[in-house]
Amino acid sequence: xxxxxxxxxxxxxxxxxxxxxxxxxxxxxxxxxxxxxxxxxxxxxxxxxxxxxxxxxxxxxxxxxxxxxxxxxxxxxxxxxxxxxxxxxxxxxxxxxxxxxxxxxxxxxxxxxxxxxxxxxxxxxxxxxxxxxxxxxxxxxxxxxxxxxxxxxxxxxxxxxxxxxxxxxxxxxxxxxxxxxxxxxxxxxxxxxxxxxxxxxxxxxxxxxxxxxx
Amino acid sequence: xxxxxxxxxxxxxxxxxxxxxxxxxxxxxxxxxxxxxxxxxxxxxxxxxxxxxxxxxxxxxxxxxxxxxxxxxxxxxxxxxxxxxxxxxxxxxxxxxxxxxxxxxxxxxxxxxxxxxxxxxxxxxxxxxxxxxxxxxxxxxxxxxxxxxxxxxxxxxxxxxxxxxxxxxxxxxxxxxxxxxxxxxxxxxxxxxxxxxxxxxxxxxxxxxxxxxx
Numbered sequence: 001x002x003x004x005x006x007x008x009x010x011x012x013x014x015x016x017x018x019x020x021x022x023x024x025x026x027x028x029x030x031x032x033x034x035x036x037x038x039x040x041x042x043x044x045x046x047x048x049x050x051x052x053x054x055x056x057x058x059x060x061x062x063x064x065x066x067x068x069x070x071x072x073x074x075x076x077x078x079x080x081x082x083x084x085x086x087x088x089x090x091x092x093x094x095x096x097x098x099x100x101x102x103x104x105x106x107x108x109x110x111x112x113x114x115x116x117x118x119x120x121x122x123x124x125x126x127x128x129x130x131x132x133x134x135x136x137x138x139x140x141x142x143x144x145x146x147x148x149x150x151x152x153x154x155x156x157x158x159x160x161x162x163x164x165x166x167x168x169x170x171x172x173x174x175x176x177x178x179x180x181x182x183x184x185x186x187x188x189x190x191x192x193x194x195x196x197x198x199x200x201x202x203x204x205x206x207x208x209x210x211x212x213x214x
Numbered sequence: 215x216x217x218x219x220x221x222x223x224x225x226x227x228x229x230x231x232x233x234x235x236x237x238x239x240x241x242x243x244x245x246x247x248x249x250x251x252x253x254x255x256x257x258x259x260x261x262x263x264x265x266x267x268x269x270x271x272x273x274x275x276x277x278x279x280x281x282x283x284x285x286x287x288x289x290x291x292x293x294x295x296x297x298x299x300x301x302x303x304x305x306x307x308x309x310x311x312x313x314x315x316x317x318x319x320x321x322x323x324x325x326x327x328x329x330x331x332x333x334x335x336x337x338x339x340x341x342x343x344x345x346x347x348x349x350x351x352x353x354x355x356x357x358x359x360x361x362x363x364x365x366x367x368x369x370x371x372x373x374x375x376x377x378x379x380x381x382x383x384x385x386x387x388x389x390x391x392x393x394x395x396x397x398x399x400x401x402x403x404x405x406x407x408x409x410x411x412x413x414x415x416x417x418x419x420x421x422x423x424x425x426x427x428x
Contacts, residue, residue: 051358052318065306067313074306077299086290086299093278093287100280103316105265145264 001061004029006071007046008055009036010209013114014068015056016170019209021072023202024166025079029058069103069167076163083163091158098156098164105145109138110171117178136180143187150189154196165193169203173210216241217288220259221268222249223422226320226327226383227281228269232422233379234285236415238292244422282312285376296376307370311377314369318355322348323384330391349396356400363402381407382416386423 006022006029008015015031022029034040034055042053049057050066058065058074065071076083085091112135116127149156156164172194175181184191197203217235221228223244235242247253247268255266262270263279270277271284273291278284289296298304325348329340362369369377385407388394397404410416 051361052314052355063303063306065310067310067317070306070309070313073309074302077305078302089287089291090276092290093276093283096283096286097278097280100283101265104280142265148264 001028004075005032005059006030007032007034007049007057007059009033012055013170013174014054016173016206016210017068017167018056018058018071018075020166020169020202020206021075021083021163023205024200025075025083027075027079029075069099072163072167083161083166085157085160085162091160094157095162095164098162099167101156102164102167105142106139106168107171109135109142110175113139113178113180114171114174117180118174132180136183139183140186143184143190146190146193147187150193155193165197166202169197169206170210173207177210215274216243218243218245218272219284220245220262220270220272221247221254223419223425225268226324226387227267229383229386229419229423230281230380231269231271231284231288232419233382233415234288234292234294234296234376236418237296237379238288238294240288240292282316282380285380289376296374296379298370298373298375304371304373308375308377311369311375312380314355314358315377315380318358319352319381320384322351322355323388326352326393327384327387327391330393331387345393349393353396353399356397356403359403359406360400363406368406378406378410379413379416382410382419383423385411386420 004022004027006015006018008018008031010016010019010031019031034046040046041050041055046057047053049059049064052066054066056066056068056071058071060074060078065074073084077086083095085095112131116129116132120127146156153159155161175183184194198207217240219228219231219235219242221244223229223232228244232242232244247259249268253259254263254268259270260266262272262277265279267279269281269284270279271287272278273287278287286297290299296308298308325344329342329345333340359369366372368374388397389407389411397407411420
């Protein structure tokens with residue numbers, strides 16, 4: 001059976017969010033780059049995979065899945081369902097809570113920081129420091145909640161690794177590539193949680209993927 | 215013991231949870247949280263939702279937050295068919311369109327609702343630039359929805375799911391507000407929304423949203 005295809009560039013933390021899940025789930029997949037410079041993301045071929053003309057998109061046989069977190073869940077359900085705990089009412093609820101928290105509380109404040117620091121200069125623009133500073137303050141408040149949680153539990157959903165933890169990897173790797181990585185230092189349990197994630201082969205593989213080529 | 219939902223029914227995120235409770239016929243009570251006096255930032259509420267937001271949810275000893283996580287818990291516990299978790303392809307489509315609801319529909323409706331309803335209520339002036347910018351984004355999304363709903367009866371396929379119902383709170387405010395006519399250019403979307411709004415569960419929650427205490 002043909003490997004699944006993940007369409008998009010490894011520069012995108014939405015694409016590498018999916019790569020992390022696919023790696024951890026042990027899925028058979030390959031990354032197919034999409035060329036934004038030639039507007040390939042707006043081509044009819046790609047719009048058939050993702051009608052919003054965005055990346056990532058995933059193809060598995062006849063099935064097309066888009067929206068990174070939906071793709072991550074699909075990979076987990078297909079190849080490593082214990083990452084979701086869907087047979088257990090309480091555990092699956094906690095996985096869902098922390099997947100929502102990643103999207104709505106953590107990545108929502110990291111996105112503007114990463115865009116200003118990493119992407120805007122690449123597009124020929126400048127970094128709006130005010131936006132960075134405002135969102136760093138919000139991030140600190142969010143990290144306080146994470147610190148409290150990870151003081152009680154080894155991982156976010158409980159004492160078991162789940163997709164909720166993994167969905168944080170790509171944006172956190174990007175944070176570490178900015179001058180603001182030290183924001184994590186004030187939160188020792190968050191740092192310890194991050195270190196344990198970094199030890200996983202799947203995460204190391206994604207970290208290598210995301211390094212800019214020499 | 216009845217499940218408890220903390221927060222005002224008129225909040226789109228609270229309403230989302232209430233409609234799921236109605237869908238499964240669960241016994242529940244709505245516990246008011248007075249956001250005008252900052253009750254959502256009180257220590258008591260913080261113990262239920264450390265991000266100081268509504269809704270929070272309690273079922274026995276289990277406390278949950280983030281409306282889409284709560285919704286899924288309720289539907290799973292109630293044995294609902296609205297998630298399709300036993301079917302890999304169908305559940306993937308439910309996840310995709312729930313992400314789309316969150317990331318493309320509700321995210322553009324939120325600032326519109328805030329500017330058109332909340333700001334005047336607080337004695338301020340609607341920022342029409344913000345409204346217009348988000349209406350344009352909404353139209354882009356509605357174009358994608360129109361294409362999808364021209365092919366399928368519902369968003370995830372020919373079966374109704376949480377993805378459809380999750381749109382109802384923002385749709386309620388869109389339909390009741392001064393920009394409802396934006397839907398006229400999207401006949402399949404208009405028809406689909408009318409059907410969603412006609413569900414008994416939705417009608418019941420709409421009544422709750424209209425109550426003065428809400």
